[in-house]
Amino acid sequence: xxxxxxLVVYGxxxxxxxxxxxxxxxxxxxxxxxxxxFQAAGAYVAAILALPPESANGxxxxxxxxxxxxxxxxxxxxxVAGGVLALPFTFLVGRRLRGDFAAVGLLVTAVLLNLLVxxxxxxxxGDAGLASxxxxxxxxxxxxxxxxxxxxxxxxxxxLAAAVFWFIRHITESPYGRALxxxxxxxxxxxxxxxxxxxxxTGMLVVGxxxxxxxxxxxxxxxxxxxxxxxxxxxxxxxxAAVIIGGRGNHVGAVVGAVLVPVGFEESTRLxxxxxxxxxxxxxxxxxxxxxxxxxxxxxxxxxxxxxxERRRLIALPAPSTQPRxxxxxxxxxxxxxxxxxxxxxxxxxxxxxxxxxxxxxDTATAPPDIVLEATDVSREFGGVHAVxxxxxxxxxGTLTGLIGPNGAGKSTLLALLAxxxxxxxxxxxxxxxxxxxxxxxxRARLGLVRTFQLASEFKRLTVLENLLSAAxxxxxxxxxxxxxxxxxxxxxxxxAIAKAADILRRFGLEGLANSNAGDLSGGQRRLVEIMRAxxxxxxxxxxxEPMAGVHPELARRIGDLLVGLCRDGMTILMVEHELAIxxxxxxxxxxxxxxxxxAQGTMAQLRDRTEVVEAYLVG
Amino acid sequence: MSIFMAxxxxxxITSAVLAIAAVGFTLQFAVTDVxxxxxxxxxxxxxxxxYWINQLGVSxxxxxxxxxxxxxxxxxxLNLGVYAPFQRRGTSxxxxxxxxxxxxLIIEFGxxxxxxxxxxxxxxxxxxxxxxGGLILTTVQLTIIAISLVVMAGAHALLRYTKLGKAMRATxxxxxxxxxxGIRTGRVITFTWALTGAxxxxxxxxxxxxxxxxxxxxxxxxxxxxxxxxxxxxxxHAYGAMLGAAAIGLATEVSAAYIQPDYxxxxxxxxxxxxxxxxxxxxxxxxT
Numbered sequence: 001x002x003x004x005x006x007l008v009v010y011g012x013x014x015x016x017x018x019x020x021x022x023x024x025x026x027x028x029x030x031x032x033x034x035x036x037x038f039q040a041a042g043a044y045v046a047a048i049l050a051l052p053p054e055s056a057n058g059x060x061x062x063x064x065x066x067x068x069x070x071x072x073x074x075x076x077x078x079x080v081a082g083g084v085l086a087l088p089f090t091f092l093v094g095r096r097l098r099g100d101f102a103a104v105g106l107l108v109t110a111v112l113l114n115l116l117v118x119x120x121x122x123x124x125x126g127d128a129g130l131a132s133x134x135x136x137x138x139x140x141x142x143x144x145x146x147x148x149x150x151x152x153x154x155x156x157x158x159x160l161a162a163a164v165f166w167f168i169r170h171i172t173e174s175p176y177g178r179a180l181x182x183x184x185x186x187x188x189x190x191x192x193x194x195x196x197x198x199x200x201x202t203g204m205l206v207v208g209x210x211x212x213x214x215x216x217x218x219x220x221x222x223x224x225x226x227x228x229x230x231x232x233x234x235x236x237x238x239x240x241a242a243v244i245i246g247g248r249g250n251h252v253g254a255v256v257g258a259v260l261v262p263v264g265f266e267e268s269t270r271l272x273x274x275x276x277x278x279x280x281x282x283x284x285x286x287x288x289x290x291x292x293x294x295x296x297x298x299x300x301x302x303x304x305x306x307x308x309x310e311r312r313r314l315i316a317l318p319a320p321s322t323q324p325r326x327x328x329x330x331x332x333x334x335x336x337x338x339x340x341x342x343x344x345x346x347x348x349x350x351x352x353x354x355x356x357x358x359x360x361x362x363d364t365a366t367a368p369p370d371i372v373l374e375a376t377d378v379s380r381e382f383g384g385v386h387a388v389x390x391x392x393x394x395x396x397x398g399t400l401t402g403l404i405g406p407n408g409a410g411k412s413t414l415l416a417l418l419a420x421x422x423x424x425x426x427x428x429x430x431x432x433x434x435x436x437x438x439x440x441x442x443x444r445a446r447l448g449l450v451r452t453f454q455l456a457s458e459f460k461r462l463t464v465l466e467n468l469l470s471a472a473x474x475x476x477x478x479x480x481x482x483x484x485x486x487x488x489x490x491x492x493x494x495x496x497a498i499a500k501a502a503d504i505l506r507r508f509g510l511e512g513l514a515n516s517n518a519g520d521l522s523g524g525q526r527r528l529v530e531i532m533r534a535x536x537x538x539x540x541x542x543x544x545x546e547p548m549a550g551v552h553p554e555l556a557r558r559i560g561d562l563l564v565g566l567c568r569d570g571m572t573i574l575m576v577e578h579e580l581a582i583x584x585x586x587x588x589x590x591x592x593x594x595x596x597x598x599x600a601q602g603t604m605a606q607l608r609d610r611t612e613v614v615e616a617y618l619v620g
Numbered sequence: 621m622s623i624f625m626a627x628x629x630x631x632x633i634t635s636a637v638l639a640i641a642a643v644g645f646t647l648q649f650a651v652t653d654v655x656x657x658x659x660x661x662x663x664x665x666x667x668x669x670x671y672w673i674n675q676l677g678v679s680x681x682x683x684x685x686x687x688x689x690x691x692x693x694x695x696x697x698l699n700l701g702v703y704a705p706f707q708r709r710g711t712s713x714x715x716x717x718x719x720x721x722x723x724x725l726i727i728e729f730g731x732x733x734x735x736x737x738x739x740x741x742x743x744x745x746x747x748x749x750x751x752x753g754g755l756i757l758t759t760v761q762l763t764i765i766a767i768s769l770v771v772m773a774g775a776h777a778l779l780r781y782t783k784l785g786k787a788m789r790a791t792x793x794x795x796x797x798x799x800x801x802g803i804r805t806g807r808v809i810t811f812t813w814a815l816t817g818a819x820x821x822x823x824x825x826x827x828x829x830x831x832x833x834x835x836x837x838x839x840x841x842x843x844x845x846x847x848x849x850x851x852x853x854x855x856x857h858a859y860g861a862m863l864g865a866a867a868i869g870l871a872t873e874v875s876a877a878y879i880q881p882d883y884x885x886x887x888x889x890x891x892x893x894x895x896x897x898x899x900x901x902x903x904x905x906x907x908t
Contacts (some may be wrong), residue, residue: 031714091897100655100717105896108844112889187834237721286733297702300719527846
């Protein structure tokens with residue numbers, strides 16, 4: 001009987017730990033190979049909070065403090081400790097460091113901390129660890145050893161696991177969860193759309209760490225010992241195996257994985273050992289690790305989505321009563337659209353942007369009023385290669401400016417520099433009169449300067465509609481606390497974003513695909529998703545990298561017409577394109593680049609008369 | 621011999637062992653694009669292959685050659701059987717790192733399942749000792765340093781002067797461009813696995829010789845040193861790995877003479893995290 005209780009408690013502890021990892025890794029895409037550190041730290045803190053001062057039990061073991069605190073404070077302390085411990089690691093998960101390098105850093109940290117704790121006796125009592133950790137709520141009436149106490153503990157832990165499940169699902173099924181999943185699928189693109197990666201990843205480290213800490217705290221007060229040899233780095237891999245096998249991005253899958261992997265392995269080892277007592281003592285634990293390695297590789301190969309794959313989040317589109325609003329986008333006669341304030345203001349301007357009668361709204365005086373984006377002597381060097389050297393250009397409000405040039409001319413690099421997804425080696429970039437040279441990409445996006453990518457950049461495991469919604473600015477549920485506050489807090493913002501996304505989808509004729517996974521679309525459809533998603537950010541200026549590449553010519557024409565319409569409404573667009581016919585038809589002016597420099601600028605007709613331009617294009 | 625000089629001596633040997641492993645690891649990563657965390661497990665397998673050959677009465681130096689071949693074959697097999705298929709499918713680098721951790725578990729604990737949880741030593745003579753400039757080293761230790769120097773010189777010559785080495789560098793810089801220039805990148809990659817696997821076998825055996833007594837999990841901490849050396853020098857840079865190995869090897873052993881030896885890994889750990897935080901491209905890597 002008591003064996004069954006132990007199994008239930010261990011299972012629930014594993015479920016809690018796996019749920020934390022499911023959120024951190026499965027939803028947030030943060031690969032924390034040091035996850036076990038947080039569990040161990042939570043366990044230690046719970047132990048010292050529950051233990052009386054050292055001297056009280058004869059000083060046979062050494063530890064920090066000894067606070068003799070009543071339940072549930074040790075558990076709360078464990079969660080807090082796990083969360084706080086995450087903070088020093090946030091430097092590993094910013095934008096600069098590759099995810100796999102950060103994972104290596106955390107793995108090494110787990111190996112090292114285990115070594116230190118085992119050897120540094122004064123602080124953590126060495127590899128002996130701590131014993132006699134008091135169980136919660138013990139009393140003379142109901143001693144810890146009684147089976148009724150044990151059962152109540154087991155039930156309590158199961159309820160706690162259910163509460164953790166409810167909490168992380170609550171967080172996941174919110175605009176915040178969607179932002180996390182977008183970051184997981186493509187962090188660079190999420191960054192370019194205005195997502196603060198550092199803040200999202202810090203949140204994941206802290207919340208995941210707190211849940212891991214809680215699971216450790218529960219465990220230590222149940223088994224009453226804290227044993228460093230049990231918290232090796234390899235234990236993290238067991239939890240990863242559980243989440244991968246159960247299904248990344250599916251919390252029910254994580255629960256299934258927790259029951260199958262850590263619990264199932266312990267059980268099967270015990271059963272085999274009982275049946276064959278003559279086996280060498282080390283053989284089964286070794287084979288158990290081998291089996292975990294095999295399972296990870298086999299699942300990632302044969303069933304990468306796990307037993308229970310991440311499900312598609314279906315969102316019903318509102319009825320097309322919003323159709324008139326969609327029309328307003330194209331017919332610049334109705335100034336009273338509430339949802340898109342910036343463009344509604346800009347839209348009433350006359351089309352020729354240089355017209356003196358149209359003072360632009362609230363720009364600083366440093367730039368000529370109609371220049372939206374201005375680059376001065378911008379250069380970018382890659383290990384001695386000048387991809388972009390000394391480029392100066394300016395883009396006028398309301399124009400659809402083309403950027404052409406042979407392969408390797410530096411067009412995409414220049415676009416990346418302007419958007420901030422790459423950093424300049426020299427030069428300055430001004431946007432709406434403000435120096436943005438050192439402004440991060442996500443902040444430029446929030447200022448309305450948004451780029452698209454040359455290669456497919458959809459968030460694969462999000463639906464088309466979710467791809468659009470992930471870019472909507474100003475959703476109150478897009479932060480951790482907003483998400484925690486609940487659906488009632490953010491549902492109005494969400495409804496507005498859905499209505500806007502529905503408008504855009506209908507304008508592009510893709511409303512039928514709203515609930516398809518973006519990863520399942522054709523190449524051309526994905527390009528459209530990207531443009532629609534960029535429009536969701538309410539941009540003032542778009543930087544498009546070959547938006548029509550691989551798109552059917554008829555559709556390319558439609559996209560072109562649409563872009564011209566947007567510019568007529570006051571948007572400014574800089575577009576890289578190879579197809580001269582498209583340049584001819586839609587772009588004015590056109591900038592020609594070759595070998596990292598601007599060769600010429602003018603209308604296509606003017607450019608055709610300039611021999612060096614024609615040569616550069618033909619020779620390149 | 622002063623404590624300082626003795627620790628420098630230990631540092632030189634640790635650096636020598638570390639350099640072989642770090643150059644192997646970093647070349648593997650640069651050319652094949654796999655951050656192979658099973659590297660140290662393959663080292664362990666090599667050390668035990670050498671042990672089994674050694675147990676048959678064969679000299680450890682001959683056994684080292686067998687271990688080299690065994691690890692070379694094992695690494696090529698790992699790539700052809702596991703990593704390459706995942707890469708062809710377009711699996712993300714981080715997922716391949718997870719796969720490599722799975723491989724590390726399979727190899728390391730597979731070895732443990734065979735040999736049990738015991739530590740073993742090679743049967744070998746330590747030879748005489750030599751003294752020069754306040755350093756006292758055994759013949760075996762000098763041999764390890766000599767092997768390491770030969771490996772470094774060989775790596776330099778390969779990368780610098782041979783067509784194959786240039787093809788490796790080209791593949792590392794841009795695989796698809798290299799392929800379009802007529803380089804058979806598939807062969808270059810397989811060769812790289814064979815070569816770095818051989819280095820891994822050498823490193824595993826000299827590591828085992830150096831520590832004297834070793835077991836299936838002995839390289840768990842050595843991984844920290846390898847990663848520190850690789851990242852300090854700049855991941856993917858062979859010369860950076862040599863530099864990193866020299867720095868980390870000397871720093872850990874010299875510091876061990878003055879603080880508790882158990883903590884000597886801390887300095888490598890701090891170096892690794894500081895590099896990741898301040899300059900992720902390493903000392904020799906391009907600033908981004």
